[in-house]
Every structure is written in C-alpha cells, then in structure tokens.
Amino acid sequence: MPQSRTASTHAHVKCGDCPIRHRAICARCEADELEVLNSIKYYRTFAPGETIVWAGEQFSFVASVVSGVATLTQTLEDGRRQVVGLLLPSDFIGRPGRHRSQFDVTAVSEVTLCCFRRDPFDEMLQRTPHIGERLLEMTLDELDAAREWMLILGRKNAREKIASLLVMIAHRDAALHMTRPSGEVSFELPLTREAMADYLGLTLETVSRQISAQRRDGVIELEGKRRVRVPDFAALVAETGDDSDGGWID
Amino acid sequence: MPQSRTASTHAHVKCGDCPIRHRAICARCEADELEVLNSIKYYRTFAPGETIVWAGEQFSFVASVVSGVATLTQTLEDGRRQVVGLLLPSDFIGRPGRHRSQFDVTAVSEVTLCCFRRDPFDEMLQRTPHIGERLLEMTLDELDAAREWMLILGRKNAREKIASLLVMIAHRDAALHMTRPSGEVSFELPLTREAMADYLGLTLETVSRQISAQRRDGVIELEGKRRVRVPDFAALVAETGDDSDGGWID
DNA sequence: CGTAAAGTTGATATTATTCAACGGAAGTGG
DNA sequence: CCACTTCCGTTGAATAATATCAACTTTACG
Numbered sequence: 001m002p003q004s005r006t007a008s009t010h011a012h013v014k015c016g017d018c019p020i021r022h023r024a025i026c027a028r029c030e031a032d033e034l035e036v037l038n039s040i041k042y043y044r045t046f047a048p049g050e051t052i053v054w055a056g057e058q059f060s061f062v063a064s065v066v067s068g069v070a071t072l073t074q075t076l077e078d079g080r081r082q083v084v085g086l087l088l089p090s091d092f093i094g095r096p097g098r099h100r101s102q103f104d105v106t107a108v109s110e111v112t113l114c115c116f117r118r119d120p121f122d123e124m125l126q127r128t129p130h131i132g133e134r135l136l137e138m139t140l141d142e143l144d145a146a147r148e149w150m151l152i153l154g155r156k157n158a159r160e161k162i163a164s165l166l167v168m169i170a171h172r173d174a175a176l177h178m179t180r181p182s183g184e185v186s187f188e189l190p191l192t193r194e195a196m197a198d199y200l201g202l203t204l205e206t207v208s209r210q211i212s213a214q215r216r217d218g219v220i221e222l223e224g225k226r227r228v229r230v231p232d233f234a235a236l237v238a239e240t241g242d243d244s245d246g247g248w249i250d
Numbered sequence: 251m252p253q254s255r256t257a258s259t260h261a262h263v264k265c266g267d268c269p270i271r272h273r274a275i276c277a278r279c280e281a282d283e284l285e286v287l288n289s290i291k292y293y294r295t296f297a298p299g300e301t302i303v304w305a306g307e308q309f310s311f312v313a314s315v316v317s318g319v320a321t322l323t324q325t326l327e328d329g330r331r332q333v334v335g336l337l338l339p340s341d342f343i344g345r346p347g348r349h350r351s352q353f354d355v356t357a358v359s360e361v362t363l364c365c366f367r368r369d370p371f372d373e374m375l376q377r378t379p380h381i382g383e384r385l386l387e388m389t390l391d392e393l394d395a396a397r398e399w400m401l402i403l404g405r406k407n408a409r410e411k412i413a414s415l416l417v418m419i420a421h422r423d424a425a426l427h428m429t430r431p432s433g434e435v436s437f438e439l440p441l442t443r444e445a446m447a448d449y450l451g452l453t454l455e456t457v458s459r460q461i462s463a464q465r466r467d468g469v470i471e472l473e474g475k476r477r478v479r480v481p482d483f484a485a486l487v488a489e490t491g492d493d494s495d496g497g498w499i500d
Numbered sequence: 501c502g503t504a505a506a507g508t509t510g511a512t513a514t515t516a517t518t519c520a521a522c523g524g525a526a527g528t529g530g
Numbered sequence: 531c532c533a534c535t536t537c538c539g540t541t542g543a544a545t546a547a548t549a550t551c552a553a554c555t556t557t558a559c560g
Contacts, residue, residue: 084397
C-alpha cells in the first residue's frame with residue numbers, strides 16, 4: 001500500500017515547514033491560526049490515475065494539493081472529455097457550501113493532499129477572515145486563469161495551444177520557487193499526450209505532431225519523454241500568439 | 251444625451267425595490283446594510299458598443315449590472331477575439347484588491363450599472379461579511395460557469411455550441427423571474443451573430459448557418475432577428491450534447 | 501429613400517480529426 | 531533472461547468540419 005507509506009512521510013510536516021505555505025489557502029494565516037489548522041489537518045495520498053472526487057458525488061473534505069498533479073475534468077455523454085482545471089501544488093479542492101463537485105478530480109501523478117474535514121473547515125472559515133479572504137483571492141485568480149484558457153480554447157490554433165500550455169506550466173513551476181521563467185528554462189511535463197489533448201481541446205495525435213514540430217523548429221528540446229528544455233523562453237512565448245507574456249500577472 | 255436620461259430613470263430606485271436585489275452582490279444584506287449601500291451607490295448608463303472598462307487601464311469603481319448586457323472580452327494581437335464572460339443583470343464587475351481589469355468590458359445593449367466607488371466599497375466589504383460571502387459565492391458560480399464553457403469551447407461542435415448558448419441564455423432569463431425553463435420558451439437574444447461567434451469560438455458565418463439549420467429542423471423559431479421561440483425546450487437541450495440539462499444547478 | 505449594419509448563403513481552402521500502422525519502454529510471468 | 535503484453539507516443543494518408551472569401555438580402559434608421 002504505497003499510499004499510506006507516502007502519506008506517513010508527510011504526516012509530521014508542521015504547517016510552518018510546509019512547501020506550499022506561502023501560496024495555499026493558509027497563506028495569510030498568523031502563527032496562532034496555523035496552530036489550529038495544524039491540529040485539524042491530515043494528509044492523504046492518491047496513486048496516479050486514482051479518482052479523488054467523482055462528479056456529482058458527495059465528498060466530506062476540502063484540501064490543498066501539497067505535491068503532484070491532478071486534473072478537474074468534465075465528460076460528455078459520448079465520452080468526449082475536457083480538462084477544465086489543472087491542480088498543481090498549493091491549489092485548493094472543494095468549495096464551501098457545496099457538498100458535491102460538478103467535476104471529476106483525478107490524480108495524474110502521485111498526489112498528496114492536505115485535507116480538512118468539511119465541518120471543522122467551515123467553522124474555521126467563519127472564525128478566520130484570513131482564510132475567507134485568501135479563498136476569495138485564489139478563486140478570483142482561478143477565474144482569471146479559466147478565462148485566459150477560454151481564449152486558448154476558442155481562438156488559438158494547435159501550435160499556439162501547445163506553446164501556451166508549456167508557458168503556463170513553466171510559470172507555475174517557477175512560481176513555486178518564487179521566480180519567473182526567462183532565458184533557458186527546463187521543467188517536468190506532468191501530463192500524458194492524451195491529458196494535454198483533453199486540456200487543449202485537441203486530439204492526442206495533433207498534440208504529438210505539434211510537439212514534434214516545435215522540437216524540429218528548435219523551440220523546445222525533449223529529455224526523455226517528460227522533461228522539456230526551452231533554450232529561449234521568449235521564443236516559446238512568441239509562439240503563443242499573445243502579446244507580452246500571456247497575461248500572467250501573479 | 252440618452253445616457254443621462256436613462257440614468258435618471260433609475261436614480262431614485264431604492265435598494266429594496268431593485269430588480270436584481272435577490273441575485274446581486276447585496277443579496278444577503280440586511281435592511282440596515284442596504285441602507286448604507288443605498289447611500290453610496292450611483293447609477294451609470296452606457297450606450298450599446300460603449301466600452302465600460304478597458305483591459306489594463308485603471309478603473310475606480312465596481313458595479314452590478316442592473317439592466318442590459320455587457321461582455322468581457324480578450325483580444326489576441328492579430329485581432330482574434332474571445333468573449334470570456336457575459337454580464338447579465340445581477341452580475342458583478344470588478345474585483346477587490348485589483349485596480350485594473352485583464353479584460354475589456356463592453357456594453358452590448360444599453361447597460362445600466364449600479365456603481366460603488368472602490369474605496370467606500372472596499373471599506374464596506376471589510377465591515378460587512380454578508381457582502382464578502384456573497385461575492386465569494388458569486389465568484390465560485392462564475393468559475394463553475396467558466397469551466398462549463400471550457401467544455402463547450404474545447405469539445406463541442408458548432409451545432410452543439412449554438413444550442414448550448416441558447417440554453418444558457420434561457421436559463422439566465424428564467425432565473426431573473428425565479429423560474430426554470432421548460433416546455434415552450436421564448437426569450438430575447440441580446441447578441442449579434444459576431445458576438446455569439448466570439449463567445450463560441452466560431453466565425454459569424456458558421457453561427458448563421460447553424461442557427462438556420464436549427465430553424466430548418468424546427469428546434470427554434472425566430473421572431474424578427476432577435477427574439478427566439480423554442481417550441482420544446484427539452485429538444486433544444488438534447489441538441490447540446492450534454493446529458494441532463496447542461497449542468498446548470500442554480 | 502438611401503445608406504450602413506447585420507445577416508444569409510454558396511464555393512473553396514485550410515486545419516484538425518479519424519483511421520491505421522508502427523516503435524519503444526516498462527512490467528509480468530514462465 | 532527472454533517472450534509477451536500493455537501503455538504511451540509517433541507518423542502517414544484520407545476525411546470531415548469549419549474558416550475564408552465573396553456575393554447578395556434584409557433590417558434599422560436618419
């Protein structure tokens with residue numbers, strides 16, 4: 001049972017030492033508030049491919065992603081699938097007041113969550129304005145990101161979509177280390193071709209072809225199948241079709 | 251100056267009599283809180299086509315849409331445009347903490363806004379938990395709607411996109427009258443073919459063709475160019491490609 | 501009544517999808 | 531250790547969907 005083994009490696013992490021401390025729901029909390037959170041949190045780990053929350057089903061917790069990657073997906077009756085959100089470390093799962101998700105939440109890699117049972121969390125939310133404020137801020141950021149993505153889905157061609165996805169992942173990766181990407185950059189690509197296709201509204205074949213094309217053109221290099229090296233980040237950004245840097249302001 | 255004339259017809263509306271009272275940012279406010287809002291609010295009206303907020307520019311107010319329709323749009327450097335949000339009566343414009351919008355906000359029809367200068371509003375937000383709670387709830391709803399739209403943009407074909415748009419507008423229209431659409435339904439289509447195209451990630455020609463097709467197939471009827479009659483709402487919903495009713499839960 | 505804006509329809513071009521074959525890496529069981 | 535299978539990814543050829551270009555119609559409005 002690798003889940004519980006991994007969970008235990010995280011179980012003793014104090015909130016003060018938490019890797020996502022400065023970006024997660026608890027980012028604005030004071031020492032005493034962290035103390036309370038620390039006492040009610042628990043870790044859970046999910047294996048790659050495992051479903052964390054089923055669309056429409058009740059779930060009794062909310063959580064922050066500590067490590068790993070998960071997707072929020074929606075499926076049409078005939079099986080067409082759209083990834084509507086990537087959950088990376090520090091992202092939040094669940095919404096106060098609603099006990100069921102509209103979307104499936106699925107672990108892509110091994111995912112560790114910092115969970116809170118719903119009732120204690122809702123209570124904490126009432127008593128701790130810092131959490132509500134941060135949740136509002138994160139939700140507004142996610143809304144901006146979703147709208148950014150609507151432009152990508154609605155108006156960009158396949159090549160621009162791929163470049164946009166890579167730029168977004170590079171940004172998120174850099175943000176965790178409190179930097180911004182520039183010059184030569186390299187990062188882990190945490191998604192399969194199929195998951196990328198489902199995020200970009202393409203087929204996996206088109207994704208594969210466009211990645212090959214960007215590689216042929218020297219915009220990116222692949223180290224193995226999953227690590228991407230970008231010799232010149234500005235050149236990648238130029239491929240997105242956006243002006244400036246794609247609107248990432250954080 | 252038709253703006254100011256229209257504005258004055260609204261200027262004396264007490265919050266208690268406001269048509270969007272039960273859905274807007276103030277939905278949860280008590281009588282005394284409404285009294286304060288009432289004293290600091292002011293109305294502003296914009297003509298069709300007028301820009302309410304420019305992307306990237308500072309703006310000094312937040313507002314609720316009282317009547318009319320506005321769009322949130324994003325534009326690529328070569329002019330491709332994507333509508334990333336429809337602002338219908340009761341929707342909120344602006345976000346606390348950020349003084350500039352990432353998106354253009356444009357009046358589609360004549361639009362009347364109930365405005366608050368930023369500073370008094372932010373202060374009110376601090377002091378009145380009901381407003382912050384409602385804002386969080388509305389933002390979470392908008393996030394769900396944006397994600398719903400990502401599925402439409404990424405995975406639906408032109409015919410399904412048109413049906414989805416019509417279903418959404420019918421839902422929003424019904425919600426204002428506190429009902430749900432069913433059986434025979436009719437509503438105003440507040441968008442030009444071009445605006446619909448920009449919302450759905452299509453060209454205006456494709457929108458026109460698909461509307462004609464749905465008309466030929468008896469799914470919809472047009473009364474004039476802008477009023478849509480749907481003889482059987484369930485039949486329209488069946489055209490969206492979703493199961494059930496397209497995920498609208500409100 | 502005349503003009504501009506919005507909408508429709510047709511012919512053709514382009515892009516991404518679909519269908520299909522194949523290659524390599526990782527894991528499994530004999 | 532090797533055959534076998536599965537998963538993931540790549541590439542090619544044919545096809546389908548939507549975009550593009552263009553002409554024309556209808557509606558709204560001064």
